[in-house]
Amino acid sequence: MASSPKADETGFQLKGSAPERYEEYSAPIMAPFVEAVLDAVDLCPGHQVLDLAAGTGFVARAAAARVGPTGHVTATDFSEAMLKVAAAHAPRMYPDIEFTVAPADRLPYADDTFDAVVCQQGVQFFPDLGAALVEASRVLRAGGRFAATAWAAWDRSPYFTAHHRALTEYGGPPALEPFAMAFSCPAERLTAALTDAGFHEIVSHDVTFGITLPPLADFAPGHLSSVPWGQAIEDTGGPERLAQAAATIATTLADHTNPDGTATIPFTSTLVTAVR
Ligand SMILES: C[S@@+](CC[C@H](N)C(=O)[O-])C[C@H]1O[C@@H](n2cnc3c(N)ncnc32)[C@H](O)[C@@H]1O
Numbered sequence: 001m002a003s004s005p006k007a008d009e010t011g012f013q014l015k016g017s018a019p020e021r022y023e024e025y026s027a028p029i030m031a032p033f034v035e036a037v038l039d040a041v042d043l044c045p046g047h048q049v050l051d052l053a054a055g056t057g058f059v060a061r062a063a064a065a066r067v068g069p070t071g072h073v074t075a076t077d078f079s080e081a082m083l084k085v086a087a088a089h090a091p092r093m094y095p096d097i098e099f100t101v102a103p104a105d106r107l108p109y110a111d112d113t114f115d116a117v118v119c120q121q122g123v124q125f126f127p128d129l130g131a132a133l134v135e136a137s138r139v140l141r142a143g144g145r146f147a148a149t150a151w152a153a154w155d156r157s158p159y160f161t162a163h164h165r166a167l168t169e170y171g172g173p174p175a176l177e178p179f180a181m182a183f184s185c186p187a188e189r190l191t192a193a194l195t196d197a198g199f200h201e202i203v204s205h206d207v208t209f210g211i212t213l214p215p216l217a218d219f220a221p222g223h224l225s226s227v228p229w230g231q232a233i234e235d236t237g238g239p240e241r242l243a244q245a246a247a248t249i250a251t252t253l254a255d256h257t258n259p260d261g262t263a264t265i266p267f268t269s270t271l272v273t274a275v276r
Pocket residue numbers: 007010011012013026030052053054055056057058059076077078079082102103104105119120121122125126127
């Protein structure tokens with residue numbers, strides 16, 4: 001895995017085995033948004049794609065399937081731990097996903113390298129969003145497409161509303177602060193930053209998917225332990241407090257439970273597209 005200078009210690013930081021749990025528990029939540037963000041950049045076989053803040057690689061893997069063996073996917077993230085999990089889950093049939101540790105505002109690529117840059121649930125964590133988008137523009141070819149998702153306000157998605165309730169009860173400010181960051185890039189902020197970075201044809205809209213999650217009694221604690229605000233609860237109150245918070249999440253969402261024990265819950269994200 002190639003390396004470049006590390007970003008500041010800010011943003012979405014996961015410790016220990018949390019990146020592997022992030023891969024497992026975030027997969028069903030991210031899946032429909034992965035397809036939406038890739039649809040938005042009109043990928044074709046042979047395209048060169050950058051997955052910015054790739055995490056454990058949900059978008060990079062799906063992009064590799066779309067661009068095929070004649071294309072190329074590069075996945076960057078400032079977390080080596082996240083990219084290690086991504087590399088471990090890379091599909092064997094498209095061995096050309098390249099994983100590079102890099103902060104979004106210092107990309108180690110030449111100008112005009114990519115046909116598309118995609119960023120799923122990453123922009124809200126960048127310490128310097130403007131600098132990151134200038135970099136995204138620089139590495140895109142003229143006419144290349146950019147697309148990003150960022151969660152709409154937490155009270156637009158019942159799952160996150162349940163998280164907020166549990167954090168208020170069991171986590172307090174140390175948990176609420178990283179949680180708030182996940183919802184800190186509304187459409188206006190992102191479209192203004194894209195305009196300042198020189199993008200054009202900037203379009204934003206909200207997308208909502210009803211997502212079916214495994215039974216919440218097991219899913220809620222697993223997922224909560226794989227996000228920074230869950231880690232904050234565990235750091236301050238230990239595993240018991242984390243379990244109590246997860247139980248509150250499951251109880252709050254009881255109305256969404258299906259007869260087979262799964263739960264179907266609407267999630268809303270902003271999707272912004274732009275052209276360089
Ligand atoms: C919520 S995760 C999203 C990961 C992935 N895109 C997905 O769809 O699951 C946010 C990711 O942003 C990364 N990140 C945060 N700040 C960053 C920065 N300044 N430069 C690069 N990556 C960053 C984190 O390491 C983390 O992997």
